[in-house]
Amino acid sequence: MILLDGKATAATIRAEIKEEVTSLAARFGRRPGLAVVLVGNDPASQVYVRNKERACEDCGIVSMPHRLENASQLELEGLIQQLNRDVNVDGILVQLPLPKGLDSQRILDLIDPNKDVDGFHPVNVGKLSLGLPGFRPCTPAGVITLLKRYNLDPACKKAVVIGRSNIVGKPLAMMLSQSGPCANATVTLCHSRTADLKAECREADFVFAAIGVPGFVTADMVKEGAVVVDVGINRTDEGLAGDCDFEGLKDKVHAMTPVPGGVGPMTIAQLMVNTLEAYKLHVGA
Structure with a gap:
């Protein structure tokens, strides 16, 4: 299994941003x-x-x-x-x-909207839905960046997103289904009213869990060789836990994010990326 190390990837991104910030600050x-x-x-x-x-x-x-x-x-x-x-x-x-x-x-x-680095303003949500340039919500954008860094392309693959929040599920489903790098997937957006969630997940090449229920996605819900991205972070008596049963899944999947150390650091890294982009927009870089 490939461990999708968000912590290490985020550190690399922060170093890249620091180098660019140093150059731009000297200029502007x-x-x-x-x-x-x-x-x-x-x-x-x-x-x-x-x-x-x-x-x-x-x-x-x-x-x-x-x-x-x-x-x-x-x-x-x-x-x-x-x-x-x-x-x-x-x-x-x-x-x-x-x-x-x-x-x-x-x-x-x-x-x-030009300072909306969280990507939550209706203008930026509208731009996302239309596939226009704009700020993307940090968690789904961080997920896409993590897939890019590991060369895991969902193009022409079936992807299931579990959870329909405005912060993660909906924007992630839109980003995966649009044209462009690390996109072009056939996406099913699942939620609490999905008739047969297990059947939907078992057909997916990529599974994205963002529902806030510890250990919800189990080995019997994914097919052999799937890519699983666990967006959940839940506080339990045993410590932090994701929405996926990591131990049960690790010997079955092709790649998976840990919790903690997976999507969380990528969310913050994407916030830094969005802030740098907003700065470049304001200074005309």
Whole structure:
């Protein structure tokens, strides 16, 4: 089995970004800037934000944290508008989920689409659906990049995506089915109402699990030699676990991502890629 090492791949990508950032900063007089907005004190969100800040440091990107213990809807909207106007801010990321009582979609809709490095703004979602250039959500884009780096091309193959979230499942299905590098797959998007999920998965050459249920995908659900990408990361009594039964699958599949160390690092690496692209768009590089 090929272990799809997202941690090592992400480190390579960060090194590539750092080299490009150094060159561009010497040319344009400033480094890329990423504003990360964290509201409340959710422990998991705090960990994610710290990881993103460390990645910025590795890449030479200026991290601009905005930690708010409490914020009203109007205060948060005002901050987003301020960041939209700030010429030193290239990317804006609002860490989700927001605390209860705040309207996440209204906040995401306010972000300048050219600074929407999470790829969640309706303009960028529309561009993705039409196959136009724009920012792609970081997790599915990171998955595609990981496949590219390991020369695993889903073209002309059957792919099953389990999970229909707006953050992972839907955009990943669109990206896999479009024309272009590491795409052109025949995609089935499965979910909780899929009639025979096991039968769908057993026909797939590529299986992507993004449902948030530990160990959901088992060996009897995939065919011999399939590529399995586990997007899930679940906190259990035994520690972090993916949506796939790694031990049960490892001797049956051709390639698979571990959890942790698979898709997670690629998500953050893609955020750095998107921030660099936003910077290049703003400075005219």
